Amino acid sequence: MAKEDLLGHPLFRALVRAAESVIVAKAKPSRSLAAAVRLVGAPGEQASNPILGIFPEGTRSRGGEQLPAFPGTACIARRCGVPLVAVALTGFHDVWSPARRLPRMRRRRDLGIHILSPLNCADFADDQAMTDAAMDAIYTVVRRDRHDFARGPGAHHD
Numbered sequence: 001m002a003k004e005d006l007l008g009h010p011l012f013r014a015l016v017r018a019a020e021s022v023i024v025a026k027a028k029p030s031r032s033l034a035a036a037v038r039l040v041g042a043p044g045e046q047a048s049n050p051i052l053g054i055f056p057e058g059t060r061s062r063g064g065e066q067l068p069a070f071p072g073t074a075c076i077a078r079r080c081g082v083p084l085v086a087v088a089l090t091g092f093h094d095v096w097s098p099a100r101r102l103p104r105m106r107r108r109r110d111l112g113i114h115i116l117s118p119l120n121c122a123d124f125a126d127d128q129a130m131t132d133a134a135m136d137a138i139y140t141v142v143r144r145d146r147h148d149f150a151r152g153p154g155a156h157h158d
């Protein structure tokens with residue numbers, strides 16, 4: 001899923017189209033939600049290995065801090081009967097923060113993509129609780145990575 005604001009940037013527009021993204025229109029969020037549910041499929045009707053990537057915060061923070069997350073991701077998972085798999089991206093903010101037009105190629109050498117344990121919808125009272133749990137797990141990894149990076153080489157956890 002990609003917010004429609006990304007279509008204004010030529011590079012992101014190309015990436016959004018290449019990825020066959022569902023466009024999230026601010027004026028019609030329920031339409032975007034319905035499109036995502038159709039893409040993943042109803043319980044028992046999923047295409048083989050459907051994957052839908054969503055940034056629940058809706059944007060990147062200016063300073064790399066955790067932003068409040070919207071429950072749409074958990075809502076889609078619940079409606080489709082699939083687990084929610086949180087993914088922590090580490091080091092990327094240092095390379096290309098929202099304040100920069102282009103990435104800094106020499107700023108960071110260790111970028112990470114951490115696939116976390118799946119969350120089962122039945123384990124949570126509602127979509128917001130599930131979203132909050134996913135974001136807490138993500139930012140536990142992000143904070144640990146920042147701490148390790150600040151300490152220098154060899155400080156990483158397994």
